Amino acid sequence: MTGSQGSSKTQSQDSSAADSSEPEHSPAAVEWAHRRLQKKRRFRSNLVTGVVINCFFVAAWPFSGTQYFWPGWSLGVCCVLLLLDAWQTFTYGPITDKEISNECSDMETGSHINIKP
Template identity: 45%
Template sequence: MTRWHRFRSDVVAYVVINGAFIVGIWALTGSGYFWPGWILAAWGMGLVLAGWDVFFRRDVTDEDIQRELRKIR
């Protein structure tokens, strides 16, 4: 499974679990203090980091290693 597919499935799980279950439980139990916000924020930070990994990080190549070694010498 590629990083993109894994990220996409993580986003779907985030929306389904948080949107349907966590916020749904909060709404059904009286809608007082919005405690699901803590779960949404924590899990959301994980998704942001996973998105960074998918869209912005690039793998280190042999050429990158050789270039850094030439700088040291």
């Protein structure tokens, strides 16, 4: 009796351990998630850097002796670059099999070439 109780206890422990473990992900999905996390981390770093530099410029502006708000150029360029970085970081998803199939079909038919005679 102890032998059957021990084996049933082991089976229940194995099934509960399998239920609580994380699901397996494909290597491609893990690689894509890793790259996406790196992009998000880089974006946050760029955002903080831009804010710090532009705060320094705005704080230095009153001491420059000019009435012209020259830090506006830095603010504008920084905002445009951060918007482009955010767009690339947060809008693109993984490439799907359908997209790959469509691209291969376009290449085979020559419709990927947009040169008109």
